[in-house]
Amino acid sequence: LALGSISLVMVPLLALSYSKVVDEVGELSDARLSQSANTLEALAEHLRTGTTAPIEIENWIRPKGTREETAQGHEAEKEIGFQYWATPTELKVTTRDLRNLAFTSTPIGFADTYIDKRRWRIYTKIGDAGGFIRAAERYDSRREIIRDLLLQNVLPLLIGLPILGLLMSWAIRKGLQPLSKTASRIERRSVRETEPID
Numbered sequence: 001l002a003l004g005s006i007s008l009v010m011v012p013l014l015a016l017s018y019s020k021v022v023d024e025v026g027e028l029s030d031a032r033l034s035q036s037a038n039t040l041e042a043l044a045e046h047l048r049t050g051t052t053a054p055i056e057i058e059n060w061i062r063p064k065g066t067r068e069e070t071a072q073g074h075e076a077e078k079e080i081g082f083q084y085w086a087t088p089t090e091l092k093v094t095t096r097d098l099r100n101l102a103f104t105s106t107p108i109g110f111a112d113t114y115i116d117k118r119r120w121r122i123y124t125k126i127g128d129a130g131g132f133i134r135a136a137e138r139y140d141s142r143r144e145i146i147r148d149l150l151l152q153n154v155l156p157l158l159i160g161l162p163i164l165g166l167l168m169s170w171a172i173r174k175g176l177q178p179l180s181k182t183a184s185r186i187e188r189r190s191v192r193e194t195e196p197i198d
Helices: 002-047 075-079 139-188
Strands: 055-057 080-087 090-095 109-115 118-126 132-138
Touching (some): 118 139
Parallel strands (some): 055 090
Antiparallel strands (some): 080 132, 109 118, 118 132
């Protein structure tokens, strides 16, 4: 009953915590996309001349046997990307993972789309000096952050609740031991015994 009461309080709190984590990660990730677009806009000022072929930025892929991050790059690079369009028909810069994403794929502002069967969050803005900046992030990235945060917050509770149940059970039995002994002595008494029990 005690454990059930604790669960009754903790489960809704966990659900609320999960919902809050999802919202916060979404907001943080969208803010990061917006900041990336602003950074790219500043860099785009240097790209307004000449060449017609877009510059393609390679996404670093971790070679087998290496760590997740090195001086050359980070494994999570394949989960983010960007583009700079001088006009709706002239792509100037793109990361390799977004090279096939057409300008018309998403509207200005925030939107979701699929690239190679994976869901992406896309932010497209019109540059102050012209051009269009697009920053993108795979939803995998957000799910990983949410999963890690949940593991950090929920796992201790999932491990702790059964331990708490065992400790409470032991504590309640220990606390009620004198009462159990008294009940046992009364049970063994004859109806004719009227002496007080210590």
